[in-house]
Amino acid sequence: MSLPPRPLHLAVALDAPSRPGADHDAADHDAAHFVALARLAERGTLDFITLGDSFARPGLDALAVLARVAPTTQHLGLVPTVTTTHTEPFHVSTAVATLDWVSRGRAGWTVGVSTTEADAALFGRRSAAPPAEVWREAGEVADVAARLWDSWEDDAEIRDRATGRFIDRDKLHHVDFTGGSFTVRGPSIVPRPPQGRPVIVVEVTGTAADAAAPADRVLHEVAAAHADVALVRAEDPQTAGAARAELRERARAHGRDPGSLVVLASLPVELDSSADAVGLADLIRDWHADGAADGFHLRPADPARGVGLLVDGTVPVLRHRGLLRRGYAGATLREHLGLPRPANRYALAREAS
Amino acid sequence: MSPARPGPEARGRKQIHLAAHFPGVNNTTVWADPRSESQIAFSSFEHLARTAERGLFDFFFLAEGLRLREHKGRVHDLDVVGRPESVTLLNALAAVTDRLGLAATVNATFNEPYELARRLASLDHLSGGRAAWNVVTTSDAFTGENFRRGGYLDRADRYTRAAEFVATARELWDSWTDGGRPRPVDHHGEHFTVRGEFTVPRSPQGHPVVIQAGDSPEGREFAASAADVIFTRHSGPEAGRAFFADVKGRLAAYGRRPADLKIMPGVTFVLGDTAAEAQEQAAEIRRRQVSPQNALLAAEQIWGVDLSSYDPDGPLPDIDPDPGSELAQGRVRIADPKAVADSWRALSRAKGLSLRETVIETTGRQSFIGTPEAVAAEMDAHVQTGAADGFILVPHLTPGGLDAFVDRVVPLLQERGVHRTEYSGTTLRAHLGLPEPAPRAGERNRNVH
């Protein structure tokens, strides 16, 4: 008798490799390129795709690309990086909420920061700050974004013909957030998105946090406090497993259910042949058996090749071994990840009072 | 790709440019109508955009608001409210349309040039050259409370910031060489310092189309210097012609020709099988737009005091307005409330109108009412006589409010030879007949200020 296998979560990064000095690749600016990769990833029933971003990175705005992809896919989760250092928190929250609306509940957001002078010079407003500082601020942005997503209760729109009221204003809330470097009054202009809150993703390194730099400690704190998914960059299953345990412990310290933090090992992969694709399936099986992670975020060196080999080579082997589902059971990214739709904090507070 | 009939230009008639306004947040949507659907679901936007593209419109247009309006210190609850963020939404609509231009209203006061230029250039790439930006400057401390910049700017400063914002965005959009490499931008101005490489190549139509909406002399001057299209409220024939002449007259000072700036008023329309039926429907729409609650609210905005004890079907208040009232926030201020109140009272006395009837009479003009033939003829006349270059149509139903126009009026405009029978170009600039801006990366076009 065998236990039902723990679900294996799979995600893939569509980031083109950085090509220092190389010419910009036309594919980086072409919607068709991203649509084709996303459809492929959906055929492989992956949980989500990620697309990185920073202001000095060659290429298009990542959230724009995944919004363009949204209507061409049905199930796939869409997770762009949106940086918080030079962008208004209000704009971050409304853009991510809108990605959730246009994808009917498939949006995520990898929280990004900017620590370079190059990025700062593009804005000319503030100089680059140390990572610990910008990550602390990023945590506040994630916090206020979630509050803004809650600032409309789910049933705030009433369209009550008898009284002429379109909304029940008792169900809209000022968030009145004061952070270290910004304030936001609220409520949002965007109604609560389909997932309640889009999935928040934070990338961390798998080094032991106590010994690490202050910035890593802050980063792990941000992940533990705000992330639904943590992507752990680790070289071996033991390190990844330790990071997962540590993150969950920290999440518990924040009063969260540790099971509500999905931890994926984030691995660079070189896929050049079908043999590589099968080799990757073996590695995934071994790491998964070791309990290193709840799943994997794979970063192919060349997505145009790698995603195809992953979907046509690795995925069938994993399915054959009963490790990976054959279709999508749910409709939203939260459902793929086994995460509940969050209750609205303001509704809870109102009901409690 | 030759048109079905002789080229309209050959027959000497000006082409009408058409755009569709998605009736998102407003007090004119008849949301209680059984045909009214979601103002936020993607399916609604898809429906209106596909309808506009079926009608071979130039572009689809989204307004913006960055703070929910408040009344008596609480979120105002009578109007349609809640909308997605425009640029993100338009990227998604680019996937379900092929030719339609995609225009986002984005405030210049609460954004930064590098970031917004990158977002708009991304939309232009992802849509194959269909992006437009409506540069608005509405700014008050009330809206500023949602942003870290905080505060607000005087009207004069708002437009100098907006002008430098657009100039800086153009520097970034122009910064790639013909060889496909970025050249560093080094902008030092009064409002912005931007140094570094723009990471997005020149976009498919050179620059996204720039639209301006704002009516003060400063706003008109800014439009004359920097915009490709003006979105205006001046839609009547006389007001339209005066506005048209004023704005087109300002272009020469900037070395521009009248055809370089298209003037497109926002207009409503009501169609009927007969003129009488259209008038009847228009009256019914007005009655539904101005509910008893909305009538009181409109009066409260002028009087600046709580009028909830008044009867909307009774007479107007005989007290004087409070000129310093903060009752309504997030709305355009009425310059002289006492004068408005006096004119309402005069009208009410002269025609024996109740409060609600007075509001119906005085607010929200409807632009084109009639049979499809009459509406097509009237629109054509506006354009041929220099009252407008075209129209931004504002339906009063979401999302089906444009269906009848496209089915019944568009064919008549095509018959008149004033509306295309197929798209001849792929970019929004091509639809509008605007030239692609020449690349300027080779020139010393930096430090414009």
Ligand SMILES: Cc1cc2nc3c(=O)[nH]c(=O)nc-3n(C[C@H](O)[C@H](O)[C@H](O)COP(=O)(O)O)c2cc1C
């Ligand atoms: C037809 C029209 C549409 C406008 N749409 C918007 C809008 O969607 N969002 C916004 O913030 N401001 C909008 N505005 C406001 C203008 O950008 C501007 O701030 C306002 O008209 C005040 O500037 P002014 O004194 O130059 O007229 C609009 C103005 C006009 C005339």
